Amino acid sequence: xxxxxxxxxAFLTLCIYSFLYRDNPFYRFAEHLFLGMSVGYGxxxxxxxxxxxxxxxxxxxxxxxxxxxxGLVKLIxxxxxxxxxxxxxxxxxxxxxxxxxxxxxxNSGLFIPSALQASIFEQTRGTVEPFANLxxxxxxxxFEAALMVIGVICTLTYFFFSVEHRGTVGWLSKIGxxxxxxxxxxxxxxxxxxxxxxxxxxxxxxINDWLGTIF
Amino acid sequence: xxxxxxxxxxxxxGIAMIFTQFSPHTFSQGIHNEVTNWTHIITPFxxxxxxxxxxxxxxxxxxxxxxxxxxxxxxxxGLITMVAFGIRSGPKNRVFEWLYENVQVxxxxxxxxxxxxxxxxxxxxxxxxxxxxxxxxxxxALIVMMGNVPIGDFxxxxxxxxxxxxxxxxxxxxxxxxxxxxxxRRGVILGVSLGAISQSIRIILGIERSYxxxxx
Amino acid sequence: MFEKLMRIDRRIIFIFVGLAxxxxxxxxxxLPINVPEPTRQLYDYIDALPTGATIIIAFDYGPxxxxxxxxxxxxxxxxxxxxxxxxxxxxxxxxxxxxxDKLMQKVAKEKGAVDGEDYVFLGYRPGALQVIIGMGTxxxxxxxxxxxxxxxxxxxxxxxxxxxxxxSLLLDLAASSTVEAWITYANTKYGLQIGAGVTGVIxxxxxPYLQTGQLVGLMPGFLGAAGxxxxxxxxxxxxxxxxxxxxxHLLIVGLVVLGNIAFFIQQRREE
Numbered sequence: 001x002x003x004x005x006x007x008x009x010a011f012l013t014l015c016i017y018s019f020l021y022r023d024n025p026f027y028r029f030a031e032h033l034f035l036g037m038s039v040g041y042g043x044x045x046x047x048x049x050x051x052x053x054x055x056x057x058x059x060x061x062x063x064x065x066x067x068x069x070x071g072l073v074k075l076i077x078x079x080x081x082x083x084x085x086x087x088x089x090x091x092x093x094x095x096x097x098x099x100x101x102x103x104x105x106x107n108s109g110l111f112i113p114s115a116l117q118a119s120i121f122e123q124t125r126g127t128v129e130p131f132a133n134l135x136x137x138x139x140x141x142x143f144e145a146a147l148m149v150i151g152v153i154c155t156l157t158y159f160f161f162s163v164e165h166r167g168t169v170g171w172l173s174k175i176g177x178x179x180x181x182x183x184x185x186x187x188x189x190x191x192x193x194x195x196x197x198x199x200x201x202x203x204x205x206x207i208n209d210w211l212g213t214i215f
Numbered sequence: 216x217x218x219x220x221x222x223x224x225x226x227x228x229g230i231a232m233i234f235t236q237f238s239p240h241t242f243s244q245g246i247h248n249e250v251t252n253w254t255h256i257i258t259p260f261x262x263x264x265x266x267x268x269x270x271x272x273x274x275x276x277x278x279x280x281x282x283x284x285x286x287x288x289x290x291x292x293g294l295i296t297m298v299a300f301g302i303r304s305g306p307k308n309r310v311f312e313w314l315y316e317n318v319q320v321x322x323x324x325x326x327x328x329x330x331x332x333x334x335x336x337x338x339x340x341x342x343x344x345x346x347x348x349x350x351x352x353x354x355x356a357l358i359v360m361m362g363n364v365p366i367g368d369f370x371x372x373x374x375x376x377x378x379x380x381x382x383x384x385x386x387x388x389x390x391x392x393x394x395x396x397x398x399x400r401r402g403v404i405l406g407v408s409l410g411a412i413s414q415s416i417r418i419i420l421g422i423e424r425s426y427x428x429x430x431x
Numbered sequence: 432m433f434e435k436l437m438r439i440d441r442r443i444i445f446i447f448v449g450l451a452x453x454x455x456x457x458x459x460x461x462l463p464i465n466v467p468e469p470t471r472q473l474y475d476y477i478d479a480l481p482t483g484a485t486i487i488i489a490f491d492y493g494p495x496x497x498x499x500x501x502x503x504x505x506x507x508x509x510x511x512x513x514x515x516x517x518x519x520x521x522x523x524x525x526x527x528x529x530x531x532d533k534l535m536q537k538v539a540k541e542k543g544a545v546d547g548e549d550y551v552f553l554g555y556r557p558g559a560l561q562v563i564i565g566m567g568t569x570x571x572x573x574x575x576x577x578x579x580x581x582x583x584x585x586x587x588x589x590x591x592x593x594x595x596x597x598x599s600l601l602l603d604l605a606a607s608s609t610v611e612a613w614i615t616y617a618n619t620k621y622g623l624q625i626g627a628g629v630t631g632v633i634x635x636x637x638x639p640y641l642q643t644g645q646l647v648g649l650m651p652g653f654l655g656a657a658g659x660x661x662x663x664x665x666x667x668x669x670x671x672x673x674x675x676x677x678x679x680h681l682l683i684v685g686l687v688v689l690g691n692i693a694f695f696i697q698q699r700r701e702e
């Protein structure tokens with residue numbers, strides 16, 4: 001079973017790499033198989049790790065065990081969840097707005113206070129905090145602290161479209177672009193590392209695991 | 216009924232989540248936990264949307280015999296096989312796990328590893344120092360790329376051994392990440408967060424309604 | 432000549448990329464690795480944890496990105512098992528479940544760790560936000576059993592663990608924006624310490640959180656995995672990977688430089 005699995009995996013890996021030459025039936029077969037299996041895997045996991053423990057089990061317990069009838073209240077969110085099936089009937093599609101509205105309202109309400117704290121207050125604190133310890137910083141540290149404030153202000157200026165980017169604002173915005181470009185450059189450098197890592201993993205599989213079964 | 220009720224639901228759940236986060240009172244926390252629990256139960260059903268769209272798309276392709284419609288049968292074959300082995304005995308079923316490990320994982324990993332080839336080709340063709348900004352981007356990318364791998368420092372320490380700086384490639388890369396990269400990312404985080412917060416307020420207040428879709 | 436060079440068939444570049452990976456894989460090198468400072472911070476944090484402490488590892492990546500986080504997970508788990516730090520595994524995305532389950536079993540077997548006593552894999556629950564928030568109140572409200580189906584109440588290592596208050600660190604091994612979600616909801620609301628090991632694609636966006644202390648440490652891609660392996664004095668996939676990676680990066684840098692030389696010469700000629 002082990003070696004057979006390795007050969008199947010190697011065959012499908014090569015099917016997908018055949019796309020590097022050009023689009024072909026082997027690639028299309030593997031691509032579509034991958035799509036179907038991923039969705040199938042997702043369905044099974046969401047039923048066994050989602051629907052059953054979150055919806056089915058509590059209702060079953062509420063019905064079968066005495067004193068647990070309060071669990072029946074979960075029938076309301078289950079009914080709301082079932083409204084997603086309205087997508088299957090064009091006449092009743094509008095019903096899926098109910099669960100979507102609840103999920104969007106929940107996410108938005110949860111997001112506002114948490115994001116204010118985590119992304120606005122904490123990031124602002126991080127920007128100005130080095131200046132609280134200015135006495136302990138050397139000249140290079142002071143330079144870096146100043147660079148950070150300049151970078152943040154200029155980047156924000158670039159994204160501030162309520163004022164025309166002319167004169168001082170124009171200059172600040174141009175400096176902001178320079179910071180953004182350095183940031184994007186570093187992101188590109190890191191992205192290369194990430195993408196190449198995936199290739200190394202697959203080549204490693206082909207050479208050590210698959211060819212290892214032959215030689 | 217079709218538009219007003221969803222707007223009210225969105226408002227009620229949104230406001231409930233905002234206010235209950237500020238009050239540690241047992242009653243408030245009870246509401247907070249119950250609302251979280253409700254939405255948690257609703258969430259897995261959202262999968263229906265994705266699956267229905269996929270099935271619909273490929274079913275139409277088969278019915279209309281569009282180009283490459285045969286591959287849509289492969290989609291259904293893959294989907295049905297996984298569901299058939301996993302639905303009754305669960306995801307720890309041996310065949311289900313075998314299919315996942317030997318069929319799904321290798322294909323998923325390989326599809327995304329193709330990007331390594333395309334990123335190299337794109338870098339060769341399009342990564343040009345045409346302007347000052349593009350030059351900054353290019354230099355920063357090259358330094359980080361070399362700083363990320365041990366050969367960068369190895370070459371520097373060998374070729375540039377006469378300089379007083381050891382491991383200059385990785386140090387320069389780390390400096391870029393810790394300073395100009397950090398500043399620009401922080402600017403983006405602040406900007407995006409402010410935008411997302413204002414958008415969330417608009418959604419809760421019913422000003423932003425695009426999630427309701429078209430129609431009446 | 433330069434015009435030809437600029438119009439080279441992309442498949443020739445593909446061959447060079449393939450060779451830059453195949454040759455170093457066949458003939459591995461062992462270049463000295465410099466441990467990135469954020470990785471050392473994460474190592475120091477875990478190393479300072481007392482015996483019997485518990486951490487959560489969130490396997491928030493997928494088969495499409497497992498090349499980098501998997502060696503990180505392996506290295507951190509080895510470190511934890513050696514130090515008798517207990518590990519709870521969870522994942523916010525369905526597609527990682529089997530990968531994470533198998534990996535935990537593999538490392539545990541290697542280190543002699545016992546399921547339910549030294550580690551437990553709780554698996555997946557849909558709804559990332561609800562999972563993050565819900566576990567802060569009570570882990571059992573989200574996971575009433577582990578992935579194998581054993582009720583949480585019967586798992587020895589979960590006896591004294593109710594919520595994040597008993598968790599010393601959450602390590603998010605991520606390929607997308609889950610780190611931000613853990614920071615925004617678990618760190619801000621419950622004060623849970625967060626560490627991260629991320630794929631190269633999202634490394635750059637982690638640095639603002641490192642500077643504010645919202646992240647206690649970071650493993651950046653293959654380099655982070657290799658760095659952590661060096662710190663625990665082992666050599667595994669991360670180390671081998673970053674050595675192979677060296678040659679591909681060298682090739683890409685060479686291609687970019689060559690492309691620019693050809694571009695400038697052509698431009699000068701046109702002028």
